[in-house]
Amino acid sequence: DVKVTQSSRYLVKRTGEKVFLECVQDMDHENMFWYRQDPGLGLRLIYFSYDVKMKEKGDIPEGYSVSREKKERFSLILESASTNQTSMYLCASSFSTGESNQPQHFGDGTRLSIL
Amino acid sequence: ILNVEQSPQSLHVQEGDSTNFTCSFPSSNFYALHWYRWETAKSPEALFVMTLNGDEKKKGRISATLNTKEGYSYLYIKGSQPEDSATYLCASPHWGQNFVFGPGTRLSVLP
Numbered sequence: 720d721v722k723v724t725q726s727s728r729y730l731v732k733r734t735g736e737k738v739f740l741e742c743v744q745d746m747d748h749e750n751m752f753w754y755r756q757d758p759g760l761g762l763r764l765i766y767f768s769y770d771v772k773m774k775e776k777g778d779i780p781e782g783y784s785v786s787r788e789k790k791e792r793f794s795l796i797l798e799s800a801s802t803n804q805t806s807m808y809l810c811a812s813s814f815s816t817g818e819s820n821q822p823q824h825f826g827d828g829t830r831l832s833i834l
Numbered sequence: 835i836l837n838v839e840q841s842p843q844s845l846h847v848q849e850g851d852s853t854n855f856t857c858s859f860p861s862s863n864f865y866a867l868h869w870y871r872w873e874t875a876k877s878p879e880a881l882f883v884m885t886l887n888g889d890e891k892k893k894g895r896i897s898a899t900l901n902t903k904e905g906y907s908y909l910y911i912k913g914s915q916p917e918d919s920a921t922y923l924c925a926s927p928h929w930g931q932n933f934v935f936g937p938g939t940r941l942s943v944l945p
Binding site for chain 1: 866870878923925932
């Protein structure tokens, strides 16, 4: 089975801190994604990556950056955390072949609170 | 940004009832339609990926249909069980667009 592991289930940080959310997948997937989920809204794409060192902005990239130095790891960085970044963050991965018709495999999510 | 809608927002059914809900998406530049089930305290799990108009897929008591010309997909659950309680998400990548998820339908199956 595909395993997508996010480093923390719950995280509390302070406004202005630099925050790192880590995601690791073990299925040699080319594509990796970061989403946030807020009440009443669907999963919103922050950034995605289709290869090592490659990144593409999603629909809500402002205030975030990403890093993909190794194929299995995709990090989301909050450069200077703000309270409006309190949310549930989900990482996902998928194969790239026919990429949009490959299912995404998700981690368990990180519930991040910014105080 | 592509608009993907789901209805109803939430649904309560009795154990044994059959139910269905809807995902709507723009019919132009359609590429694929994904359904996911997201149980509380777990990660979203892929149910179906559908690409062809008229496609119908089945997994146990759950099935889905796709109409790309009118831009909708139905998810059906036959004989709902308490373990079917979850949020059901659809997502529709379109040509030249990112993955866009709908807001989900929250299903509660009462014993």
